Every structure is written in structure tokens, then in C-alpha cells.
Amino acid sequence: MTAPTSAGTATTDAAAPPLVHVEDLVVVLGHGRSARTVLDHVDLTVARGAAHGLVGESGSGKSTLAKALVGVHRPASGQIRLGGIPLPHRGLRGRRPDGLPRVQLVPQDPWSSLDPRRTVAETIAEALDPRRARVAPARGRIRTLLEQVRLDPDAADRYPHQFSGGQRQRIAVARALAADPDLLVADEITSALDLTTQAGILDLLADLRARLGLTMLFISHDLAVVREVSDEVTVLLHGRVVEQGPTEDVFARPSADYTRRLLAADPGAPGFTLDGAG
Numbered sequence: 001m002t003a004p005t006s007a008g009t010a011t012t013d014a015a016a017p018p019l020v021h022v023e024d025l026v027v028v029l030g031h032g033r034s035a036r037t038v039l040d041h042v043d044l045t046v047a048r049g050a051a052h053g054l055v056g057e058s059g060s061g062k063s064t065l066a067k068a069l070v071g072v073h074r075p076a077s078g079q080i081r082l083g084g085i086p087l088p089h090r091g092l093r094g095r096r097p098d099g100l101p102r103v104q105l106v107p108q109d110p111w112s113s114l115d116p117r118r119t120v121a122e123t124i125a126e127a128l129d130p131r132r133a134r135v136a137p138a139r140g141r142i143r144t145l146l147e148q149v150r151l152d153p154d155a156a157d158r159y160p161h162q163f164s165g166g167q168r169q170r171i172a173v174a175r176a177l178a179a180d181p182d183l184l185v186a187d188e189i190t191s192a193l194d195l196t197t198q199a200g201i202l203d204l205l206a207d208l209r210a211r212l213g214l215t216m217l218f219i220s221h222d223l224a225v226v227r228e229v230s231d232e233v234t235v236l237l238h239g240r241v242v243e244q245g246p247t248e249d250v251f252a253r254p255s256a257d258y259t260r261r262l263l264a265a266d267p268g269a270p271g272f273t274l275d276g277a278g
Contacts, residue, residue, distance in 0.1 A: 016048055017081070017083060017084035018045045018046055018047050018048065019046055019047065019048045019050075019082065019083055019101060019182060019183055019215045020044065020045065020046035020052075020069065020080075020081075020082060020183060020215070020217070021044075021045050021080075021081040021082075021084075022042055022043060022044040022045070022065075022069075022078070022079075022080050022081075023043055023078055023079050023080075023081070024041050024042075024043065024077065024078040024079070025039055025041070025042040025043075025044075025065075025068065025075055025077075025078035025079070025080065026039060026040060026041060026042075026075060026076045026077045026078050027039040027061075027064055027065075027068055027073050027074075027075055027076060028076045029064070029073070037076075037239060038061050038064045038239050039061045039064055039065060039068070039239045040061075040238070040239040040240045041078070041240070042061070042065065042078070042236075042239070042240070042241055043241060044065070044234055044241070044244075046183075046215060046217060046232075047215075048182075048215055049209075049213055049214075049215055050215055050216075050231050050232065051209060051215075051216040051218060051229055051230050051231050052216070052217050052218070052230060052231065052232050052233070052234065053218050053219075053220065053226035053227075053229065053230030053232070053233040053234070053247060054066075054217060054218070054219045054220075054233070054234050054236065055219075055220060055221065055223060055226050055233060055234070055235050055236070055262070056221070056235060056236035056237055057221060057237075057262075058221065059238075060236040060237055060238065060239065061236050061238075061239040062187070062188075062219045062236055063108075063187055063188075063219065064239075065219075065236075066105055066185045066187050066217070066219055067105070068080060069082075069087075069103050069105075069183070069185060069217070070103050070104070070105045070185065071087065071088075071103075082100055082101045082103065082182075082183070083099065083100065083101040083182070085097050085099060085100045085101075087100070101181075101182035101183060102179055102180060102181045102182050102183070103181060103182070103183045103185060104176035104177075104179050104181035104183070104184055104185070105176070105185045105187060106169075106172050106173055106176050106184065106185065106186045106187065106189050107172065107187055107189070108187050108188040108189060108191060108192070109192070110160075110165075110168040110169050110171060110172040110189075111160065111165075111168060113172060114160040114168060114171065114172065115160075116159060116160050116161060117159075118159070119135075119156065119157050119158060119159055120142075120146070120155050120156050120157070120158060120159075120160075120171055120174075121135045121138075121139075121142050121156035121157060122135055123171070123175055124138070124141075124142045124145055124146075124156075124171075124174060124175055124178050125138045125142065127175045127176075127178035127179055128141060128142075128178045128179075139156075141178075142156050143156070145174040145177055145178055146174055148174065148177060148208065149170040149171070149173050149174045149177070149204060149208075150170065150200075150204060151167065151170050151171070151174070155167075155171070164197075165192060165193055165197070166193055166197035166200060166201060169189055169190075169193070169201055170201070170204065172189075173189075173204070173205075173208075177208070177212075181214070182214075182215060183214070183215045183216070183217065184205075184208075184214050184215070184216050184217075185216075185217045185219070186205065186216060186217070186218050186219065187219045188219055188220055188221070189201065190202065190220070190222070190225055191220070191221070191222065198225065202225065202228060202229055205218075205229065206229065216229070218230055223251075223262060223263065226247070227247055227248075227251055230247045231246065231247060232244070232245065232246055232247055233245070233246075233247045233250050233251075235250070235256065235258065235259050235262070237258045242256040242258050242259065243255055243256040243258075243259045251263065
């Protein structure tokens with residue numbers, strides 16, 4: 001991973017290939033008459049150590065792109081390269097290519113993604129070793145992961161229903177970090193949270209990015225949130241990229257009519273600050 005800086009960002013190596021390079025990507029979901037093109041010749045580049053925002057209204061293809069990056073959806077055409085290595089079109093169910101960067105998805109709804117019958121420790125142990133999932137030998141690592149997401153290590157022996165929505169989101173982040181990812185894909189993870197809890201989660205992600213050198217793809221329909229966390233932004237409409245560029249440039253001088261409409265419809269932008277958030 002890249003070396004962190006003190007300003008909540010990570011340094012990037014201009015000589016290295018981008019961590020994420022999506023070229024001419026087409027994803028079709030469904031079969032026969034129900035088939036529909038969800039991503040239509042999408043290009044996307046994310047440098048190592050960067051935070052990239054992906055915005056667009058519901059149905060624009062944001063979550064489909066996230067699932068394509070983790071190998072859930074197979075491209076109909078085009079290519080995804082991670083660290084310069086092509087992602088197999090058959091997904092990652094077979095042999096993992098040597099040196100392929102690890103990608104972890106933090107879903108929008110941690111409640112549905114956390115097994116209510118398992119303790120937090122059991123959930124994280126499974127992420128650490130999916131084949132054995134033993135808690136006892138992983139206690140130290142589980143404790144460290146919980147501390148990294150600012151949860152009391154005693155949370156390890158509790159169940160998902162015993163936590164608030166924001167705390168469950170932190171557990172989902174800890175589970176993702178257990179796989180030691182190079183890229184963290186955050187899919188609308190603050191959309192169901194109140195503003196104070198949102199600020200805490202976003203501050204946590206900025207801190208993790210700085211300390212661990214994580215690269216992040218932050219998916220949201222909330223422009224204020226994207227502006228706070230992202231170096232660059234891509235705007236999707238009906239599965240197509242309508243605008244890309246440095247976040248401040250896109251917000252200050254949008255070139256696409258759709259982007260201008262999004263900004264005009266978001267009276268709260270640029271939103272709250274992360275300074276001092278817990």
C-alpha cells in the first residue's frame with residue numbers, strides 16, 4: 001500500500017499503473033427479452049491512494065459497477081484492470097491471478113449483510129479465514145480491527161441487533177478491512193444515517209485512508225458527501241459517464257447539463273464539515 005500523509009489523503013505513485021482501470025465496460029443484466037444494458041461503455045480510472053466519487057440517481061448503474069469490480073457481475077464486453085492485471089471475465093470463483101489487488105465492498109445496508117445468528121467476532125473471523133473461521137486464534141486481530149473502526153473490543157461477543165445503524169456500518173467496515181484490501185468500495189454507506197452519524201463514518205474512512213493507504217471508490221447520490229471525501233468524481237446517467245474530473249472542478253464548473261441539474265437540486269451542498277467529527 002502507499003504511504004499515508006497527514007491530511008487525510010494518501011500519496012500516489014505517478015509511475016505505477018492506476019489501481020483501477022475500467023475500459024469500455026458493458027454490463028448486461030437479465031436474459032432474453034428481459035436483458036438490459038446497465039453499464040454502457042464506461043471508462044473509469046482510479047489512482048492508487050485516491051478517493052474517487054461515483055454519483056448519479058437511482059438506476060444509473062453505480063452499484064452495478066461496484067459489483068463488477070468485486071467480480072459479482074461479468075462484463076458483456078470491455079475490461080477491468082486492477083493494478084494493471086485484467087480481472088477474469090469469469091469472476092473470482094476460480095484461481096485468483098497472482099498479484100491481483102484485493103477489493104472489498106462495504107454494502108449500503110449492513111443489517112442485511114450481517115448474519116444475525118453470529119457474533120461480531122464470528123463474522124470477522126470468517127472474513128479473516130473463510131475456510132476455518134475460528135475465533136480463538138484470531139482474537140488479537142479481531143480486537144485490532146474493532147479498534148481501527150473505533151468500536152470497543154467488547155463488541156466482539158455481541159450480536160448485530162445489539163448495535164445502532166452507525167455501529168453496524170463500522171462492523172461492516174471492520175469485516176472488509178479483515179481481508180487487507182487495496183481498494184475499499186463504499187456503496188451508499190451513509191444514506192440511511194443521520195447527519196451526525198454520517199460525519200463520524202466519513203471521518204473514520206478519511207482516517208483509515210490516511211493510515212492504511214487505502215484507495216477508495218465512494219458511491220453516493222449525496223453530492224455534499226462526495227464533495228467532502230473525493231479527489232475526483234465520475235457522474236453516471238443511465239449507465240453512461242456524462243462527466244469526470246477533479247471534484248472541485250466538476251462542482252465549480254460542471255460541463256454536463258445533467259451534472260448542473262444535480263447540483264441545482266442539492267441545496268445543501270457542499271454540506272457539513274468533517275473537522276472534529278467523531
